[in-house]
Amino acid sequence: MPSASSRTPKKRVASIIHLTDFHLCIEPDGNERSPVEHGQIVRLCVRAARNSGLPGPLRSIVAGLHAHNREAWNKLRVDLPDLVEQRVRDGAVVIVVQSGDVEAYGARLKTPDSAEWFPGFDYLDDELWPELRARGATVIDIFGNHDVWPGTFPSVTGGKRRIVSDALAARPSFSLPMPREIRVPTRRGDIAVYPFNSVATWSVAQTLAHGRPDPYHPGRTEYPESRTGDPFTELRTVASKAKPTLLQIAVVHHPPHLFAQSFFQYFCGGVMHDADLLATACDSLDIRLVLAGHRHALDPVDQLPRGAPPPLQGPLPANVVQLVCESPTAEQGDDTGNAFAVYDLSVDDRSRYLDVERVLYRTFDLQSHFVVDDTKMIIRDLLL
Numbered sequence: 001m002p003s004a005s006s007r008t009p010k011k012r013v014a015s016i017i018h019l020t021d022f023h024l025c026i027e028p029d030g031n032e033r034s035p036v037e038h039g040q041i042v043r044l045c046v047r048a049a050r051n052s053g054l055p056g057p058l059r060s061i062v063a064g065l066h067a068h069n070r071e072a073w074n075k076l077r078v079d080l081p082d083l084v085e086q087r088v089r090d091g092a093v094v095i096v097v098q099s100g101d102v103e104a105y106g107a108r109l110k111t112p113d114s115a116e117w118f119p120g121f122d123y124l125d126d127e128l129w130p131e132l133r134a135r136g137a138t139v140i141d142i143f144g145n146h147d148v149w150p151g152t153f154p155s156v157t158g159g160k161r162r163i164v165s166d167a168l169a170a171r172p173s174f175s176l177p178m179p180r181e182i183r184v185p186t187r188r189g190d191i192a193v194y195p196f197n198s199v200a201t202w203s204v205a206q207t208l209a210h211g212r213p214d215p216y217h218p219g220r221t222e223y224p225e226s227r228t229g230d231p232f233t234e235l236r237t238v239a240s241k242a243k244p245t246l247l248q249i250a251v252v253h254h255p256p257h258l259f260a261q262s263f264f265q266y267f268c269g270g271v272m273h274d275a276d277l278l279a280t281a282c283d284s285l286d287i288r289l290v291l292a293g294h295r296h297a298l299d300p301v302d303q304l305p306r307g308a309p310p311p312l313q314g315p316l317p318a319n320v321v322q323l324v325c326e327s328p329t330a331e332q333g334d335d336t337g338n339a340f341a342v343y344d345l346s347v348d349d350r351s352r353y354l355d356v357e358r359v360l361y362r363t364f365d366l367q368s369h370f371v372v373d374d375t376k377m378i379i380r381d382l383l384l
Contacts, residue, residue, distance in 0.1 A: 010347055014094070016097055017341075020253075022101065025103075066330060076363075099142055101145065102144070118171075140182055142251055142252070179194040188347055196251065212272065249290075250287045254270055287320060290323070299323055328340040338363050
């Protein structure tokens with residue numbers, strides 16, 4: 001027998017378009033870099049390694065080093081503005097979330113005072129994001145472990161890693177400390193979005209793609225004493241005095257809840273250390289959704305039963321759901337797919353229960369535009 005909350009009709013309040021792990025190797029105008037540029041040379045080496053018949057575990061690690069597929073990228077930057085415009089026309093509040101790894105190999109190293117260090121971010125900030133905002137979307141993004149790389153693996157050119165991290169931290173959208181609260185108004189109340197940093201501060205961890213929740217960018221070397229304890233105490237103090245919100249969402253690159261990982265992938269594939277710190281922050285901020293990337297795979301929430309409450313995704317507290325998405329621009333030959341997700345959020349009249357419906361937009365052959373995948377997922381009656 002359905003619960004009383006399940007019988008309560010719900011109305012859509014917002015749509016979130018979740019993008020992650022572009023791994024771009026482009027010029028600031030969005031087009032391909034020169035074939036003789038450093039990033040393209042690294043890209044060719046990675047491609048050769050992928051095609052060399054490596055054992056399964058090594059192949060999966062190398063696949064994570066892919067740069068974008070040109071056809072998928074070109075389709076995506078045409079289809080995204082059209083999708084935003086369609087959703088806004090249908091009356092939705094649209095939030096575009098990008099959860100890290102915009103750049104394939106981090107900074108485009110030239111000279112310390114050179115412009116265009118991060119051409120992937122430059123294109124998003126100067127071209128794509130303004131177009132989406134002009135069509136009615138709110139855009140929120142975060143950096144990932146690839147974005148702080150100095151043009152190749154961090155341990156190879158460690159002397160330039162600090163310069164790269166500081167240069168990325170200086171970008172306006174990544175001002176310190178993190179997370180910051182971003183409010184998006186809807187007709188039922190504000191949605192509060194908290195971008196968290198999960199990029200580790202030391203070179204070996206960055207090379208192994210490991211993460212750790214931290215309010216400070218990895219380029220920072222001077223920290224307040226509170227960093228040795230709970231790093232999010234100040235955030236919770238500020239949030240407790242803020243105006244109440246309808247829903248709280250966290251955005252982070254490394255997923256705090258692990259799924260479908262072998263020991264080899266765990267060691268070399270990006271575990272989040274001290275994930276309980278993020279879980280504690282989620283609990284005290286009443287966060288209900290955690291959006292993440294990094295894994296280039298779907299979090300298996302499609303296996304969730306259509307009911308309440310959802311299964312526990314440790315170390316996250318009960319009543320918190322982690323949503324991880326594929327890369328929409330994975331290089332051809334990857335078996336991880338090319339897709340992004342749209343989460344339609346609906347609440348009941350009393351704003352007590354939330355439904356989340358995930359729809360995937362996928363390009364099936366890297367030649368066609370992104371279209372709706374038949375695979376859907378619905379989370380019902382998440383208690384707000």
